[in-house]
Amino acid sequence: MKIRFAKMQGQGNDFVVLDAVRQDIRLTPEQVRHIADRHFGVGCDQLLVVEKPRTPDTDFRYRIWNADGGEVEQCGNGSRCFAIFVRAEGLTSKSAIRVETASGVIVPEILPSGQVAVDMGAPRFAPADVPFDAREERVTYPLEVAGERIDVGVVSMGNPHAVQIVDDVDRAPVTTQGPLIEHHPAFPKRVNAGYLQVVSRNRVRLRVWERGAGETLACGTGACAAVVSGIRRGLLDAEVRVATRGGELIVRWPGDGAPVMMTGDAVRVFDGEIEIQ
Numbered sequence: 610m611k612i613r614f615a616k617m618q619g620q621g622n623d624f625v626v627l628d629a630v631r632q633d634i635r636l637t638p639e640q641v642r643h644i645a646d647r648h649f650g651v652g653c654d655q656l657l658v659v660e661k662p663r664t665p666d667t668d669f670r671y672r673i674w675n676a677d678g679g680e681v682e683q684c685g686n687g688s689r690c691f692a693i694f695v696r697a698e699g700l701t702s703k704s705a706i707r708v709e710t711a712s713g714v715i716v717p718e719i720l721p722s723g724q725v726a727v728d729m730g731a732p733r734f735a736p737a738d739v740p741f742d743a744r745e746e747r748v749t750y751p752l753e754v755a756g757e758r759i760d761v762g763v764v765s766m767g768n769p770h771a772v773q774i775v776d777d778v779d780r781a782p783v784t785t786q787g788p789l790i791e792h793h794p795a796f797p798k799r800v801n802a803g804y805l806q807v808v809s810r811n812r813v814r815l816r817v818w819e820r821g822a823g824e825t826l827a828c829g830t831g832a833c834a835a836v837v838s839g840i841r842r843g844l845l846d847a848e849v850r851v852a853t854r855g856g857e858l859i860v861r862w863p864g865d866g867a868p869v870m871m872t873g874d875a876v877r878v879f880d881g882e883i884e885i886q
């Protein structure tokens with residue numbers, strides 16, 4: 610089977626985007642891994658499949674797979690790519706697009722500037738919602754990783770995040786400790802591991818070791834989780850510029866119960882066709 614795709618990126622977090630509204634697409638985890646493979650396939654951190662809506666109050670549904678073939682609940686940078694894709698393809702003329710994801714409805718809005726602002730929904734902190742193995746909800750938890758005690762803020766943005774404060778992201782053990790946190794037994798569904806450097810009350814630097822994808826140049830839900838965790842620790846104001854290795858995102862969170870707003874770019878890089886066995 611041959612399928613058409615668009616290659617997109619948001620702050621360097623890259624996606625293969627498939628239109629399953631006009632193409633019949635059903636992929637196995639092996640096929641996802643093949644498409645995501647940077648040598649034998651197209652190459653991407655995540656695969657994003659756009660589908661017809663299943664409920665009358667949404668415009669589309671989308672599904673997301675990590676490069677390792679595992680389907681995930683949510684994706685911030687992908688949601689901005691999704692919005693630019695469906696508009697460019699003429700699948701909608703709306704600017705604010707309601708999309709069903711595995712973790713609920715989110716609403717990306719294409720701004721006159723061309724950037725996309727996304728209502729990512731309210732963060733959740735109850736350990737069972739993450740999921741995280743703890744008896745009570747706290748702002749940070751001690752975690753033992755390779756004999757070392759670290760403190761993590763644990764946040765669900767639909768998908769699980771563990772956020773650690775570091776002095777300097779350039780020296781943070783993202784690629785060595787990140788995989789150990791991802792697979793830590795306290796996270797039964799694994800976790801995305803964020804390393805947050807606070808520069809001021811409204812500027813941070815962030816690196817994320819992503820579950821199922823390794824370190825990416827940016828992680829949208831990771832940026833939301835990191836800012837929320839920094840605000841809960843009393844270190845950040847409600848609106849924060851997040852510098853990632855691939856570019857900048859703006860994240861705003863007024864506080865408990867409120868949704869997180871994330872704003873950034875999304876770019877279509879090229880289109881192509883791939884043969885799937």
Ligand SMILES: N[C@@H](CCC[C@H](N)C(=O)O)C(=O)O
Pocket residue numbers: 622654655675681682683684685686687768769801819820821822825827828829830831
């Ligand atoms: N890059 C994404 C997050 C993709 C899913 C994540 N790796 C997970 O497994 O939860 C983003 O921009 O949010």
